[in-house]
Amino acid sequence: xxxxxxxxxxxxxxxxxxxxxxxxxxxxxxxxxxxxxxxxxxxxxxxxxxxxxxxxxxxxxxxxxxxxxxxxxxxxxxxxxxxxxxxxxxxxxxxxxxxxxxxxxxxxxxxxx
Amino acid sequence: xxxxxxxxxxxxxxxxxxxxxxxxxxxxxxxxxxxxxxxxxxxxxxxxxxxxxxxxxxxxxxxxxxxxxxxxxxxxxxxxxxxxxxxxxxxxxxxxxxxxxxxxxxxxxxxxxxx
Numbered sequence: 001x002x003x004x005x006x007x008x009x010x011x012x013x014x015x016x017x018x019x020x021x022x023x024x025x026x027x028x029x030x031x032x033x034x035x036x037x038x039x040x041x042x043x044x045x046x047x048x049x050x051x052x053x054x055x056x057x058x059x060x061x062x063x064x065x066x067x068x069x070x071x072x073x074x075x076x077x078x079x080x081x082x083x084x085x086x087x088x089x090x091x092x093x094x095x096x097x098x099x100x101x102x103x104x105x106x107x108x109x110x111x112x113x
Numbered sequence: 114x115x116x117x118x119x120x121x122x123x124x125x126x127x128x129x130x131x132x133x134x135x136x137x138x139x140x141x142x143x144x145x146x147x148x149x150x151x152x153x154x155x156x157x158x159x160x161x162x163x164x165x166x167x168x169x170x171x172x173x174x175x176x177x178x179x180x181x182x183x184x185x186x187x188x189x190x191x192x193x194x195x196x197x198x199x200x201x202x203x204x205x206x207x208x209x210x211x212x213x214x215x216x217x218x219x220x221x222x223x224x225x226x227x228x
Contacts, residue, residue, distance in 0.1 A: 004155075034216060041222075042221055043205075043219035043222050044203070046217070087155075098169070099207050101156075105155040
């Protein structure tokens with residue numbers, strides 16, 4: 001069964017304190033791993049898609065990496081505005097034709113000034 | 114471009130009442146999805162559609178029905194609401210699979226409470 005597990009559930013950082021969020025997955029033929037950001041009371045906002053092990057994507061203070069079993073979202077020198085829930089999702093070979101995604105439960109990040 | 118919009122934003126129902134949630138997208142996306150999000154459960158797929166006039170069941174379809182009469186609209190119906198359907202509902206849309214640039218775009222959500 002395809003599965004996505006995110007850790008930690010919650011993370012509290014001081015402004016400027018770099019850290020990483022983890023997304024481990026078990027999927028029948030990965031056809032894409034997606035990172036989203038979700039602010040309270042809003043819908044998820046797309047950040048990155050990764051397709052193959054070794055791939056990396058960057059956006060401002062965020063960098064996503066992918067291995068054959070997990071993905072990391074590295075946050076460098078975070079600011080309070082980076083506070084949000086970060087969601088990871090995978091698209092499997094069997095979900096490919098319909099673009100269906102399987103989501104993890106997310107990591108709630110709080111960055112204190 | 115409004116992207117994906119959802120109506121209403123909030124709703125309170127009594128057990129047994131019915132309602133319809135409306136999702137609209139202006140990106141000419143072929144695929145549309147309805148999710149529910151509950152604490153500790155993540156986003157779970159209720160129903161989805163790969164084109165006008167087509168619908169299919171997702172992971173948690175019981176108690177819900179959907180219709181896609183127009184490409185830009187996807188309706189989610191609750192025929193007889195139950196307290197277990199208290200949740201936040203999100204609609205999403207995407208281009209058809211086959212290409213790399215087909216991430217799902219989400220609406221702002223509808224918060225539904227069933228008493």
